[in-house]
Amino acid sequence: MDKTKSLDEAVLLVQDGDTLALGGMTIYRRPVAFVHALITRDNPPQDLTLLAFTGGFASDLLVGAGLIRRSRTCYFGLETFGLAPMFTQAVREGRLEIIEESEASIACGLRATMAGVGFMPSRAWQGTDMLRVRPDVMTICDPYSDERLTAFPAIDCDVAVIHVLRADRSGNAVLGGNPTIDLELSMVAKRLILTAETVEDELPGPIDLPGLAVTAVVHAPRGAWPTSCYPAYPIDGEAILDYISACNAGQFSNYLLTSWIQ
Amino acid sequence: MDYSIDELISVCISRQIEDHEVVxxxxATPLVAAGYLLAKMTHAPDVTFLSAIGQALCRDWAPLGVATIEELWIGRGLLTVSFxxxxxxxxxxxxxxxxxxxxQVDPCGNFNNVYxxxxxxxxxxxxxGSxxxxxxxxxxxxVLLYVPRHGRHTFVEQLDFKSGLGHDTQRRAGRGPRYLVSDLGQFDFEPQSGRMRLISLHPGVTLRRVQAKTGFELLVSDKxxxxxxxxxxxxxLLREAIDPLGVRTLETLSGAARRERLRALLQKERLQLSEGEFHADRHLF
Known part of the structure; x- marks a missing residue:
């Protein structure tokens, strides 16, 4: 089945109040072209919950543009390049609700959803302050050993957007590097959008993501810029530093309008 | 031979690694990557790396990069998994x-990466985040810790948030950090009290200076x-094989100085890439 769509068509699949998941990791293989098109579409969606293993460049754009009400990530920053400026500012000003996560809480939450159960047990978090800021996360008693365990709740996702190196028209895809949580996201998302460096008629396999659950495939060459898409291109570090400088000078909106050269 | 503080920290990290370990x-921890690779090239040839970038168990590696940081591990995995x-x-x-x-880190090695x-x-x-x-x-x-810029803002009596569990009464399994290295010295945790204890001063650093820059009373080893x-x-090895670009220097800098250094490193990296000398078997990057 041919699932190819234009970027403008695909961004309409995100609706107000959705949990929007972004594939890739921090500054690697992020769906930046999609996020930029989402922000600049007529009537961009509001009140979104951002779900990402790590928040990075693309997530910071969404927060800066005011589309995100709450964020669930285990890390939100720009790695070696420093703090994510719009995220840091929004949290300081109390404009962004945080659902505190760790690697295990996201990983277990996705596994619970995939398994069709309400939670997955783990040893993580016991004794730390994480449970204090996540009163919804319950501690349970292992019925076999009596050990106290954390019951991480299942995580739902309305729409996931994953940038890939290669895709075919029916949505089978090769990631290129950094599997992160993309296969799991592709299995829990109700709608799944791929943006791809290249779109072919039919990938021979082996593949990293099956096309079965894919809603739309978008041809987006350099669609991860300025994050990397291994092995096609590395991180554009200068562009990320320029972004940080613009944000620090209070020029976020201006940056989107004038500095966006892909 | 003259050395810089980033090099001393990476060497201290390297010396904590034993052969055959999984590390x-x-x-964003180039000092750690440099330390692990140094261990592999000296006393621990049989270490296996588990890397956050690329999510793989690796034995092979490449020199440290900034724009090309993924080259360090991706495509080199023995086993690649999802996060x-x-x-x-x-x-x-x-x-x-x-x-x-x-x-932030407290006297018992509990620590905070949240706010x-x-x-x-x-x-x-x-x-x-955590x-x-x-x-x-x-x-x-x-669990081991490192602090590239030792100061009272990091070494605090009371954490704002406990995201890393130290030598704490709440603990039910495992153990708190075994070791901490900063730009001033090396520390362990006294077995009875679980409190941080200075065991070694870096050359030229005084005990008084370490205590003045620490926000709580430090124990000091008899030896x-x-x-x-x-x-x-x-x-x-650090300068020529592991990190010819100098990525390890970033962690000892902050703010504008760090961004300035980043721009210089990116420029140098691009030049090396265009001259094709950065890495012999580098393919598409």
Whole structure:
């Protein structure tokens, strides 16, 4: 089945109040072209919950543009390049609700959803302050050993957007590097959008993501810029530093309008 | 031979690694990557890396990069997994040795990477977050810490948030950090009290200076040593094989100075890439 769509068509699949998941990791293989098109579409969606293993460049754009009400990530920053400026500012000003996560809480939450159960047990978090800021996360008693365990709740996702190196028209895809949580996201998302460096008629396999659950495939060459898409291109570090400088000078909106050269 | 503080920290990290261990590296920690690779090239040839970038068990590696940081591990994995598998299965199963960099650390080695100052809802400074720290520190035996810029803002009596579990009464499994290295010295945790104890001063650093820059009372070992400086061979390996670009220097800088250094490194990296000398078997990058 041919699932190819234009970027403008695909961004309409995100609706107000959705949990929007972004594939890739921090500054690697992020769906930046999609996020930029989402922000600049007529009537961009509001009140979104951002779900990402790590928040990075693309997530910071969404927060800066005011589309995100709450964020669930285990890390939100720009790695070696420093703090994510719009995220840091929004949290300081109390404009962004945080659902505190760790690697295990996201990983277990996705596994619970995939398994069709309400939670997955783990040893993580016991004794730390994480449970204090996540009163919804319950501690349970292992019925076999009596050990106290954390019951991480299942995580739902309305729409996931994953940038890939290669895709075919029916949505089978090769990631290129950094599997992160993309296969799991592709299995829990109700709608799944791929943006791809290249779109072919039919990938021979082996593949990293099956096309079965894919809603739309978008041809987006350099669609991860300025994050990397291994092995096609590395991180554009200068562009990320320029972004940080613009944000620090209070020029976020201006940056989107004038500095966006892909 | 002259050396810089980043080199001394990487050498100290290297000396904490034993052969045949599995070692894990988080994100934005070039001093740790440099230390692990130095260990592999000297006394621990049989270490296996579990890398956050690329999510793989690796034995092969490439020199450190900034724009090309993924080259270090991707495409070199013995076994590549998703981060879900890494967090749920590999980390609990292998319990790798890992160095973490705390935003705040208390006398018992509990630490914080979530926020500093103000309240949780409206913090003075929101940090990136805890990653896998509250997951693995509650059961692992091999947690180690490093602080590239020792100061009272990092070494605090009372944490704003406990995301990493130290030598704490709440603990049910594993153990608190075994070791901490900063730009001033090396520390362990006294077995009875679980409190941080200075065991070695870096050359030229005084006990008074370390205490003045620490926000709580430090224990001091009866056998206080001076850190053995890097050897000529260690420096040569760091500078010529592991990190010719100088990425390891970033962690000792902050703010505008760090961004300036980043621009210089990116420029140098691009030049090396265009001249094709950066890495012999580099393919598409």
């Amino acid at each position: 894990a590296q988080g994100i 879900v598998q890494a967090a749920c299965d590999l980390l609990p199963r292998f319990g790798p040795k890992e160095f973490f960099r705390p935003g 500093i100052g103000g309240s949780y809802e409206t913090p003075r400074l929101r940090l990136p 990653g896998g720290i509250p997951d693995v520190t509650v059961f692992e035996e091999n 206080l040593l001076e850190t053995v400086p890097p050897t000529e061979r260690e420096l040569k």
